[in-house]
Amino acid sequence: MQTLEISHLANLFVAVGMGLSAVGAGIGIGQIVAAALNGIARQPEQTGKIQTVMFIGMALVEGLAVMCAILSFFIIFQK
Amino acid sequence: MYQTTHPFQLGPYILHHVLDSHEWHLPFLPVIHLPEFISLHGVMIIFCALILVVLFCGFYRHGQRVPTGITNLLEAFVQFIRDEITIPFLGQEDGVQFTPFFCTLFFFILGLNLLGQIPLFATATSNINVTFPLAFITFYLMTVMTLQKRGLKGFFRAIVPSGVPWPILILIVPLEFLGIFIKTVTLMLRLFANMLAGHIVILCLLGLIILFGLWALPALVLAIFFSLLEILIVFLQAYIFVLLSALFIGQMYHPDH
Numbered sequence: 001m002q003t004l005e006i007s008h009l010a011n012l013f014v015a016v017g018m019g020l021s022a023v024g025a026g027i028g029i030g031q032i033v034a035a036a037l038n039g040i041a042r043q044p045e046q047t048g049k050i051q052t053v054m055f056i057g058m059a060l061v062e063g064l065a066v067m068c069a070i071l072s073f074f075i076i077f078q079k
Numbered sequence: 080m081y082q083t084t085h086p087f088q089l090g091p092y093i094l095h096h097v098l099d100s101h102e103w104h105l106p107f108l109p110v111i112h113l114p115e116f117i118s119l120h121g122v123m124i125i126f127c128a129l130i131l132v133v134l135f136c137g138f139y140r141h142g143q144r145v146p147t148g149i150t151n152l153l154e155a156f157v158q159f160i161r162d163e164i165t166i167p168f169l170g171q172e173d174g175v176q177f178t179p180f181f182c183t184l185f186f187f188i189l190g191l192n193l194l195g196q197i198p199l200f201a202t203a204t205s206n207i208n209v210t211f212p213l214a215f216i217t218f219y220l221m222t223v224m225t226l227q228k229r230g231l232k233g234f235f236r237a238i239v240p241s242g243v244p245w246p247i248l249i250l251i252v253p254l255e256f257l258g259i260f261i262k263t264v265t266l267m268l269r270l271f272a273n274m275l276a277g278h279i280v281i282l283c284l285l286g287l288i289i290l291f292g293l294w295a296l297p298a299l300v301l302a303i304f305f306s307l308l309e310i311l312i313v314f315l316q317a318y319i320f321v322l323l324s325a326l327f328i329g330q331m332y333h334p335d336h
Contacts, residue, residue: 048163056326059319063269070272073279077090 011076018072025065032057089286097278099206105199120203127190127203157182164322168329177328185321188213192274192313196306204316205274207267214267217324221259225331237334262327266320273316277309 036054040047099118103111113119138149146154160181166174188204195202203209226234238255239248284302287295 052163052167052322055315055319056322059269059323060265063265063272066272066276067268069276073276077094 014072014075018069021065021068025061028061029058032061087289089283089290092286092289093279093282096282097205097275099201119201120206120209123191123194123201123203124209127187127194131186131190156185160185160321164325168322168325170329170333173332177325181321181325184213184216184324185317188270188320189314189317192317195274195278196310196313202274202278204270205278207271210267210271213270213320214263217266217327218259218263220324220328221263221331224328229332234331237331240334259331262323266323266327270316270320273312277305277312281305281309 032054036050039050043050099120101113101115101118103113103119103122105111113122117125134149134153139153140146140150143150157178161174161178165178165181168174169177191203191209194200195205222234225237229236239252240255243251281302284298284305287298
């Protein structure tokens with residue numbers, strides 16, 4: 001019978017953590033885009049300005065998730 | 080370590096494709112061994128710079144009343160950067176002055192990202208040693224150029240927000256000062272991580288085909304979809320890098336706005 005090693009467990013935890021970070025980023029980006037859509041629907045003439053701010057916010061949130069993903073990759077591959 | 084019965088190892092396979100190396104694999108040709116002083120990503124950077132020089136010195140026609148062809152394409156980007164990025168964040172005077180710098184940054188990053196999307200070429204921006212100097216230029220402009228242009232007083236006015244009671248200043252000023260470094264680091268990591276993550280995802284999906292054979296063919300559709308998404312991300316990341324650079328530099332230059 002195969003024994004469960006600590007490194008296998010670590011891989012599992014890394015995968016779970018990566019998924020959680022993706023959930024967080026998904027919620028964040030969803031809220032940002034929803035708010036931007038609301039704003040554009042109310043004031044279509046301000047589309048450009050709203051989009052700029054939306055992209056900044058999206059970049060900040062997405063950067064966090066991507067950093068988590070890269071860190072997870074490093075943890076898995078480093079062993 | 081991994082104990083798989085299959086001889087194929089996905090992790091090293093992906094890392095070999097993503098990391099920098101001194102070998103260039105081209106189809107139907109022997110492997111090109113690059114000399115010691117230059118790596119594959121270095122070759123990509125020089126290649127991108129050559130393309131930009133040829134595009135802007137060779138094909139870009141000055142003084143066309145109605146721009147056509149490649150001039151029209153490039154001018155749309157340049158005008159977008161001037162009107163949508165630099166002038167709103169840096170003001171009319173500084174914005175026009177800084178437009179060439181931001182155009183260079185934008186086209187350079189875009190060129191490197193797009194070169195990575197071509198099969199058998201490497202993405203230089205997925206190497207943190209490439210993105211750090213790009214972010215460091217922004218850091219230089221944020222600190223040294225602000226000191227030079229606005230003086231020590233102007234620099235502290237950017238760090239110390241006005242109209243805040245002094246007990247809170249003790250907390251805010253170190254944070255703002257650290258923020259300069261944090262902004263640079265996030266700028267560096269965002270571009271690096273986004274480009275690296277996109278390639279790793281595509282390679283993971285393609286690796287499934289090698290692992291599971293024909294059963295993983297639907298993964299090919301996903302890989303194509305991700306490649307298309309990657310083309311969007313290529314433009315978005317170049318745009319966001321320039322946008323955030325302009326935002327950070329603008330905050331240091333004009334703290335009142």
